[in-house]
Every structure is written in structure tokens, then in C-alpha cells.
Amino acid sequence: MDEPDTPESPARGTTPPFADLNDRQREAVEHGLATGGAGPLLVIAGAGSGKTKTLASRVARLVQAGADPNRILLLTFSRRAAGEMAQRVGRVLHRVLGQATTQAPPTFPWAGTFHGVGARLLRDYADRIGLAPNFTILDRADAEDLMGMQRQALGLADKVERFPLKGSCLAIYSRVVNSQQRLDQVLQQSYPWCFGALLELKQLFKAYAEAKHQQHVLDYDDLLLFWSHMAADAAIAADLGQRFDHVLVDEYQDTNKLQAAILRALKPTGRNLTVVGDDAQAIYSFRAAEVRNILDFPAQFDPPARIVTLEQNYRSTQPILAVSNAVIALAKDRHAKDLWSDKASSERPRLVALKDEAAQANWVADDVLRKREEGIKLTRQAVLFRTASHSAPLELELTRRNIPFKKFGGLKFLESTHVKDVLSVLRWAQNPRGRLAGFRVSQLLPGFGPASARRLLDAIEAQPDPLAALKAFKAPPAAAGEWSTLCALLMDLAANSEWPSDLERVVEWYQPHLERLHDDAPVRLADLDQICRIAQGYGNRERFLTELTLDPPNASSDESGVPSLDDDYLILSTIHSAKGQEWQSVHVLNVVDGCIPSDMSTGTSEQIEEERRLLYVAMTRAKQHLALLTPQRYYIRQQHRTGDAHVYATPSRFIPGRVARMFEQVVPAMAASHGLPASTEPQIDVGAKVRGMWD
Numbered sequence: 001m002d003e004p005d006t007p008e009s010p011a012r013g014t015t016p017p018f019a020d021l022n023d024r025q026r027e028a029v030e031h032g033l034a035t036g037g038a039g040p041l042l043v044i045a046g047a048g049s050g051k052t053k054t055l056a057s058r059v060a061r062l063v064q065a066g067a068d069p070n071r072i073l074l075l076t077f078s079r080r081a082a083g084e085m086a087q088r089v090g091r092v093l094h095r096v097l098g099q100a101t102t103q104a105p106p107t108f109p110w111a112g113t114f115h116g117v118g119a120r121l122l123r124d125y126a127d128r129i130g131l132a133p134n135f136t137i138l139d140r141a142d143a144e145d146l147m148g149m150q151r152q153a154l155g156l157a158d159k160v161e162r163f164p165l166k167g168s169c170l171a172i173y174s175r176v177v178n179s180q181q182r183l184d185q186v187l188q189q190s191y192p193w194c195f196g197a198l199l200e201l202k203q204l205f206k207a208y209a210e211a212k213h214q215q216h217v218l219d220y221d222d223l224l225l226f227w228s229h230m231a232a233d234a235a236i237a238a239d240l241g242q243r244f245d246h247v248l249v250d251e252y253q254d255t256n257k258l259q260a261a262i263l264r265a266l267k268p269t270g271r272n273l274t275v276v277g278d279d280a281q282a283i284y285s286f287r288a289a290e291v292r293n294i295l296d297f298p299a300q301f302d303p304p305a306r307i308v309t310l311e312q313n314y315r316s317t318q319p320i321l322a323v324s325n326a327v328i329a330l331a332k333d334r335h336a337k338d339l340w341s342d343k344a345s346s347e348r349p350r351l352v353a354l355k356d357e358a359a360q361a362n363w364v365a366d367d368v369l370r371k372r373e374e375g376i377k378l379t380r381q382a383v384l385f386r387t388a389s390h391s392a393p394l395e396l397e398l399t400r401r402n403i404p405f406k407k408f409g410g411l412k413f414l415e416s417t418h419v420k421d422v423l424s425v426l427r428w429a430q431n432p433r434g435r436l437a438g439f440r441v442s443q444l445l446p447g448f449g450p451a452s453a454r455r456l457l458d459a460i461e462a463q464p465d466p467l468a469a470l471k472a473f474k475a476p477p478a479a480a481g482e483w484s485t486l487c488a489l490l491m492d493l494a495a496n497s498e499w500p501s502d503l504e505r506v507v508e509w510y511q512p513h514l515e516r517l518h519d520d521a522p523v524r525l526a527d528l529d530q531i532c533r534i535a536q537g538y539g540n541r542e543r544f545l546t547e548l549t550l551d552p553p554n555a556s557s558d559e560s561g562v563p564s565l566d567d568d569y570l571i572l573s574t575i576h577s578a579k580g581q582e583w584q585s586v587h588v589l590n591v592v593d594g595c596i597p598s599d600m601s602t603g604t605s606e607q608i609e610e611e612r613r614l615l616y617v618a619m620t621r622a623k624q625h626l627a628l629l630t631p632q633r634y635y636i637r638q639q640h641r642t643g644d645a646h647v648y649a650t651p652s653r654f655i656p657g658r659v660a661r662m663f664e665q666v667v668p669a670m671a672a673s674h675g676l677p678a679s680t681e682p683q684i685d686v687g688a689k690v691r692g693m694w695d
């Protein structure tokens, strides 16, 4: 990502603190300070208008005015965003407090995601809400497996009419929880084809909830659900509310109803509650985020929240902002904001028409190298796309030309078998009642099959002391030796946890199994070294397991390792993972109908509006150079049996003629004819299609 242009950096030590804020930003930062307490505040900020900077400055200002960093709850969208925010606040505080840069800035122990903070609070209050304090958290894949087991056990998998698959069942369940709607409403609105299965789904979800309870496990959604139920208890709510003097929330446009309810319970009058967001950047409705949360925020309090609107964009040049504004101006329902920039430039954004995705990959690689020659490092350039698979041809081209890149979004480091195996051992030691972890780990032993695993897990379930049951278990004779080694390891991990050496002990135990089970063991071992390195950044085992499950490196947008300082690599990212970032130069791939909007998301006008906002988010990441690419022919993976695996595309509906004219239109080495880009090859082989009719 781009190196932040941080006006708050200590190098500018001579500027008085907060002098670089504009009047509106300062208004938000100072809100309520003069009167010794603040009513609710909503900062509605356009893209690149210093929303994150303002929030960081407000936190610093609160600390300067005497607030205790341990009593500030700072909720961000990702763990990475929380880390960045804490660093920014630290930099401002250094200046404000006149500290030496070598002095460590204050830490904010309660800066994190809703899910991460929820997990910690639930542990703190576990004994008061009937929850085992050693609960472990299921990632999505494990939750799906557990749902699948219940689906099987209830005989739903064998029904004559096809019952939704485990992934769909979990998605429905998750939507019900996060949107706080009834199951029948969710089915009607979002999954009409499953409506006939209403009663069975209810039965399934009940069994799923019961199984989680038995095994002392929670899924992601439970972290919010349990938190909101806990906050509904008056005594706990009061206790929770007074733990935090200030609550500040970033990216509020992407919160869901459950999260809004949690905040209301924490700060019912809205006192000392600050939320910041941009309704034009709401891109998470598929996770039941509710853009109405931000639109309706002010009116839920009496007196209503103060609204501060930030309209000066500091990121992009005026021509980039003009085309981005033109794209979002066509949106239906939005909080009107007139974004402006004083960064003049004679360079217009480019709209590039290309023959196909291969030509697109070539053109982008050329352009990226050209920009590097002009002095823009690769890390300050990004290529963005709607769907992770859209970058495949470009990845090949970059590899061919030896251009290093890092991809954000869509990578699945933590879902690889060997990493899951090792984490499962830790999870099992943490919570011996967790069936999924136990099922997986026990079967790593030679001679230990699914039937023995089930027998073992049933024995553990039946005993009040799970470790005693583990010890007493009679393993199959072929596995007896390995079983006693594993047992000793688990007992030891349960009794004496030392971090991060716990993980190293597990890897040591696992290595011979890895070598027996996988031909490419050395490569996989390197991943395990990587995870041991990552582990060093966490205070203890429980924190590591919780946070890694909630916000895994690489599966969301973090990097799995810290690249060395002189590493230069191009950023490839899904638009979702590019949220909150900025780069000098941005290319957006496949700006054609079918890709943006994605043909999976054109069912309702709300979906189309969200796709429009996605394109807006992508375009507003650019500081100086922006290019939208429109390949005329692109590859589709799921195609009709008789298809040729390609479709012909029209430029995205979000760039109609009058918006397109604001761009510099580029048709590389092809003379345009009849409004279509010229091509050296026929675009459709009509003859072949006619002949094909008789095949």
C-alpha cells in the first residue's frame, strides 16, 4: 500500500498540534471538549476527505484532554485498520505531548474489530452468562462443517427435493442473525428458492446451536449475538457501558443491525459516542450491513446527534474526483455530499478499450513498468478488481515478466491443510470438548480412523473432566504409541501454556506426520515457520487463536509476512480489500457489464447500487493516475456446455456516454470502427457458429 502522506508525522514537529486540520475536521475533533462531555457525533465524510485522520486526531485530542487510553473503545473494520489507527494516534500524541520519537506511544488495548472485542468481553463475562470461558471460535469453514454434520444427522441431506447445501444453510443462518430479521422474512427476501424448507431449516439451526453449546464453541456471528444478548441485561449493560468513557466507530456505513444495537446498548444516550463513515462507500450488504444505520443514526437520539460533513478531498486530483463524483451522482439514495479537491492536474483518467483479457494484462504490465520508470514505486501502484479470479491472466503476465506482486483478498493461507492441522491441535488443547478440532487431530495418527475418532469424542462428551477422559481412552492398537505421545502433548499444553513456544512444540510434534502425509512437506514446513513468526506478535495462545480466526492474515487483507524493507512489489487487490487504502496509480480491471456490476449481483436494484458504490470505492483510491480497463471479450468460468468460455462485453453501465466523455479514451494500436474497437482478429466466427448448429 501507499506510504501514507501523514501530516501528523513527527518530522513536521514545528507545526502546532492539529494545525493541519481544516475547520470541519477540527469541529469534529473538538466536539464536546469545551463542555466536558459530548453528545453523539456523526462524521459523514466523502472519500479521501480525512475521515480516518479526523478520527485518529479526535482520539489523540481526547487523550490530551485527560481521557484514559485503557477506557477508550475504538471499533474498526479490520484488525489491520485498528493497528494503523493506533499508530496514527501515537504519532499525533508524540507531537501533542512533545514526546521524543523514541518514547513508546500509549497503547489502546480496546482498539479492534467488533468481533475481536466481542470475543474478549464474552470471556470476561463468561461466568455471568453461562458460557464456558475456554470457548473456542469456529472459522467459516469449520462452522460450515458443523452445519453439514447436523444436516446429515437430521437426514436432510437425503431428502428427495434438494435441501440447501451446508454453505447456503450457514449463509441463511448468518443473515438471520446479523439482519435481526425472522427466518421467513430472510427466506422470502433473499433465498426465495429455499422457502419450502422453512421448517427443516429451523430444526437444523436449533440442532446447530445445540451442538455449538455442547462443544463450547462459538461461530463468528455468535460473538455479536451473545454480546447483544449480554448487553440486553440491565446490570451487565450498565457495567459494560461504564467500562468505556468513549466509544468511537470507523466505517460505520458497513455495520449491521446487530452492531448498531450493541452500540445503542453501550451508550443509550449517545454520550461520548462518535461514528464516522461514508454512505457512498457501503459495500458489505452481502454480510447484512445496513446502510440505513448511518442514514438513521442522528435521529435515534434525543437530542439528535450532531452531524459534521467533510467535503474536501485531499487524496485525488480534480479530474479523478470529477469522474468519481459523476459515477456516484447517478446513485439513487444517498446523503448528498459535494466533494472537491484543490489538486489541479492536466491529466484526465483513462478509459482503455482492449481486445480481451490477455491484451488487458499486457497493457497493465506495460503501464505499471512505465510508471516505475517515471519514479512511482510498485508498492505505490495498485491493480483492483471486483472478483479475485479476475486477476488470473494478469498474475500470469506479471510472473512471466518477473514483476513481483502481492495479492490481497482471496488468498487462503489459513485454510491450507497443514496450517489447519497445527491450529487444530492448539484449539483442541484450549478446549478439549471441541469436536471439530478433535476429529481432525486424532485422525492424523496412523491407525486412527473416523470410527475411533467418534468413539473418543463421545467418551470426552460423556465425562465431566474431558482431560481425564482423554487419558483413559483406549486407542486402537495400531495407534497406541502415537496416541500416548499426542496425549502427553495435549496434557502438557493444557497445563502449562507458554507463548509462542506452545506453537513450536506443536509444529515439532506435527513434523513427522506432515512428512508422512505430504510429498511436498518442505514447502508446507515453510508455511509453518511463517505461522510461528506471526505468533510472536501475539501476547498469548488464546489471543492468537481468537484473532487469527477472526481476521486471518492473507484471507482478508493482511500480509502473512513482513516483506523486507527494500522489497518492491505491485499491489493486486479485490476492491473489497482495498477499502480505506490509497495509491498514486490505480488500474481497475474488467470495467464491463458482467464484472462490474457482477452478473451475480444484478437481481435487485439495491444490488446494482452496491456494485456502483464498489466502482466508486475503486476509483477514489487513486491519487494521481487512474485507468479503467474495458476488455471487449472476457473469460467466464461457469459457462454453458456449448459456450466457447468467452463472452463479449459492453463497458459497464456505470460509465454511460456522458461520463465516458470525461475520460481520455484510449484504444491501443487499434483503429476504432463502428463504435467497436478494431481488432486484428474476427470478433465472432459466424461461420463456425452456423456450422456448429448441425453438430
Ligand SMILES: Nc1ncnc2c1ncn2[C@@H]1O[C@H](COP(=O)(O)OP(=O)(O)OP(=O)(O)O)[C@@H](O)[C@H]1O
Pocket: 004, 005, 006, 007, 020, 021, 022, 025, 045, 046, 047, 048, 049, 050, 051, 052, 053, 054, 278, 281, 313, 314, 315, 579, 580, 581, 620
Ligand atoms: N487536513 C488535511 N490536510 C492535508 N492532508 C489531509 C488532510 N486531511 C486528510 N488528509 C490526507 O488525505 C488522505 C485521505 O485521508 P484519510 O485516509 O483519512 O481519508 P478517508 O476519508 O478515511 O478516506 P476513504 O474513506 O476514502 O478511505 C490521506 O493521505 C490524508 O493524510
